[in-house]
Amino acid sequence: MEMVKAQCEIVPRHSGTPGAEKTAEWIRDIASSMHNVKVRIDSFSDDTPAGKMTFRNVIAEFPGKGKPIIIGAHYDAKKLTLTPDFQAANDGGSGVAVLLSVMKTVASQKKPFPFPIHFIFFDGEECQIDYSGNDGLHGSKKAAKDYTGKARAMILADMVGDDDWNISIPENCSPELKKIVLQAAAELNLSDSVKQGSMQVLDDHLPFFEAGIPAVNLIDFDYGPGNAYWHTGEDKLDKINPESLGKTADLILKILAIMEKTSF
Ligand SMILES: [Zn+2]
DSSP states (O other), X not given: OHHHHHHHTSXXXXXXXXXXXXXXXXXXXXXXTSTXXXXXXXXXXXXXXXXXXXXXXXEEEEOOSSSOEEEEEEOOOOOOTTOXXXXXXXXXXXXXXXXXXXXXXXXHOSSOOSSOEEEEEESOOSOSSSOBTTBSOHHHHHHXXXXXXXXXXXXXXXXXXXXXXXXXXXXXXXXXXHHHHHHHXXXXXXXXXXXXXXXXXXXXTHHXXXXXXXXXXXXXXXXXXGGTTTTSTTOSGGGBOHHHXXXXXXXXXXXXXXXXXTTO
16 A cells, blocks of 8 residues: 555656656665565657657566566556646556565565566556557567567556456456466455456557467456546545455465466
């Protein structure tokens, strides 16, 4: 919760703002303070409908053997012109907080996971106008290109912090990973809240999925009545439930444990 709150205090933080850069540095500093991890900011420029823009992915790597498992979340907020103090507590803030908390557990394990785990905090997920070739998913597209042929799997967390925690795995995810997510949920007694969905979701897992890297999105795309809080000023700290953040972190750690057991 503290890590969601800290992000909500950096407004605005949509891509290209000083707030976005400050958020990247805030993530880097927290990640760098952990044990056994190598952290860097990957800056790059990309075309957008508003011209060339600088984006920054934050990448935190835990060592291990073989290809890494990537765990991702986006930290940029949607640009809401009419809500300059937009907090993006859930759509942005929650995923980042969950990843940092999973990182803390991974960093403090007595027996580390055998495979490398790379946590990537994406910039530029949100589009300026409409998702299209040069609008949105900038950070994940860049990373998917860099990791093509070089990653074991990709797990994304997005919008995971509201009271009514229900993960609906999008249709456009890899079947072998969906199976592991459902098994992890069953082992945690969370099967009632983690389901296979039928919706196609455009999100940061997609560039990886399309690059042939097994990818899955842990998303609760039902935020407020009829998703009414999504991309509005209502997406703020008071909507976030720490238990939901905790369940998501537990789910990711269980997925990693199953991957270790089954040598995924
Ligand atoms: Zn969004």
